[in-house]
Amino acid sequence: MGAAGEFLGFLNLTWQATVMLVISGVLIWLGIAKKVEPVLLVPIGFGCLLSNIPLGGAAEEGGFLAVLREAGIHTEIFPLLIFIGIGAMIDFEPFLQRPYTILLGAAAQFGIFGTFFLAYLLGDGWLHLLDFSLQDAASIGIIGSADGPTSIYVATTLQSKYAAAIVVAAYSYMAMVPIIQPPIIKAMCSKEERALKMPSAAGKISQRTKILFPIITVLVVGLLAPKATPLIGCLMFGNLLRECGVVERLSLAAQNELANIVTILLGITVGGMMSGTEFLRPETILVFILGIIAFSLDTVAGVLLGKLMCVLSGKKVNPMIGACGISAFPMSSRVVQKLGLEANPYNHLLMQAAGANTAGQVASVVAGGVMLMLVPMFV
Amino acid sequence: MLNALWIVLLGMAIIFAVLGILLAVMILIGKLAGPRGKEEKENK
Numbered sequence: 001m002g003a004a005g006e007f008l009g010f011l012n013l014t015w016q017a018t019v020m021l022v023i024s025g026v027l028i029w030l031g032i033a034k035k036v037e038p039v040l041l042v043p044i045g046f047g048c049l050l051s052n053i054p055l056g057g058a059a060e061e062g063g064f065l066a067v068l069r070e071a072g073i074h075t076e077i078f079p080l081l082i083f084i085g086i087g088a089m090i091d092f093e094p095f096l097q098r099p100y101t102i103l104l105g106a107a108a109q110f111g112i113f114g115t116f117f118l119a120y121l122l123g124d125g126w127l128h129l130l131d132f133s134l135q136d137a138a139s140i141g142i143i144g145s146a147d148g149p150t151s152i153y154v155a156t157t158l159q160s161k162y163a164a165a166i167v168v169a170a171y172s173y174m175a176m177v178p179i180i181q182p183p184i185i186k187a188m189c190s191k192e193e194r195a196l197k198m199p200s201a202a203g204k205i206s207q208r209t210k211i212l213f214p215i216i217t218v219l220v221v222g223l224l225a226p227k228a229t230p231l232i233g234c235l236m237f238g239n240l241l242r243e244c245g246v247v248e249r250l251s252l253a254a255q256n257e258l259a260n261i262v263t264i265l266l267g268i269t270v271g272g273m274m275s276g277t278e279f280l281r282p283e284t285i286l287v288f289i290l291g292i293i294a295f296s297l298d299t300v301a302g303v304l305l306g307k308l309m310c311v312l313s314g315k316k317v318n319p320m321i322g323a324c325g326i327s328a329f330p331m332s333s334r335v336v337q338k339l340g341l342e343a344n345p346y347n348h349l350l351m352q353a354a355g356a357n358t359a360g361q362v363a364s365v366v367a368g369g370v371m372l373m374l375v376p377m378f379v
Numbered sequence: 380m381l382n383a384l385w386i387v388l389l390g391m392a393i394i395f396a397v398l399g400i401l402l403a404v405m406i407l408i409g410k411l412a413g414p415r416g417k418e419e420k421e422n423k
Contacts, residue, residue, distance in 0.1 A: 100402065
């Protein structure tokens with residue numbers, strides 16, 4: 001190559017970088033042409049593109065993507081700031097009208113723990129087929145939280161080697177909930193069950209309750225599972241800004257400016273973590289396969305508890321809403337609404353499903369905190 | 380492997396316990412701080 005090889009990027013193009021450049025193109029195409037989670041996939045795809053340009057140095061030490069990774073991901077600041085925005089965007093009223101749905105959220109976290117067990121079994125736990133330590137397995141399991149910021153927070157706190165793949169898998173599968181969940185729900189619920197209508201006239205929630213909810217949630221979760229405090233604290237702080245009614249300017253800033261700026265920075269930084277040499281290895285493919293298993297187990301566990309609630313309530317609960325216990329909000333609610341309408345054109349389940357879905361948001365954060373609490377105890 | 384099994388069992392137990400307590404507290408708060416008087420009439 002000679003001297004030209006020192007400054008011409010294409011002369012240094014490896015097969016790994018070439019594959020990653022193609023992947024970045026696919027991500028950008030999915031975002032723009034297919035409108036699949038464009039807010040996430042366009043910045044992630046572009047970050048991936050930048051980090052795989054040979055000699056570009058964007059993701060190497062001192063490069064701007066490396067600086068962003070150090071400042072925002074390794075310090076866990078980006079996922080926490082995103083949670084303030086998410087908290088300010090979520091209306092917890094459907095959940096507060098049906099607080100029992102929090103149990104569906106709890107059940108749907110089984111995907112995290114089931115997948116963790118499976119990953120550890122394949123890795124250091126028993127079979128030693130892959131380089132999965134206890135921390136790696138826990139970080140892979142957390143894909144099942146169906147929550148990008150929680151996945152980033154847990155994977156970086158546990159210093160997993162697969163943080164980049166885990167984050168990309170978590171965000172990609174959130175976008176793929178409308179593809180992953182329906183076949184599982186249909187396999188588990190008969191048409192009669194899917195057509196089951198739920199009482200819609202839930203009582204109105206007072207402003208006092210809406211204001212007390214974030215404060216009490218932080219106190220209960222923080223005192224019982226303290227490792228979840230930063231995540232639940234930021235989520236509930238955002239929600240308090242929304243509900244207290246006296247800081248509308250801050251609430252709007254959290255929902256718009258803060259959420260948008262951090263999404264741009266987080267997306268491009270996550271993309272910047274997808275360098276070919278780190279990303280293209282057999283374990284990454286396994287991380288993606290385990291991610292699908294995590295989402296599927298979440299759905300199965302949620303629907304199973306939904307079925308139990310259906311029986312115990314005298315068919316007042318449609319078992320499908322159990323699938324919304326995962327935190328992929330609002331995709332999961334829309335899936336259940338669509339399946340309900342397919343089975344019975346008068347069966348509108350959106351609000352009931354949104355209750356379980358927002359409950360799942362709280363539950364997934366608690367699950368992340370519980371994982372952070374338990375793993376160091378057993379290492 | 381036993382460690383992993385403990386994490387699964389304890390993890391799910393803690394999640395149900397924490398969220399169960401949150402559920403109980405929220406039901407209580409809903410009763411104590413629910414709509415009353417004028418607010419309830421407006422809702423009707």
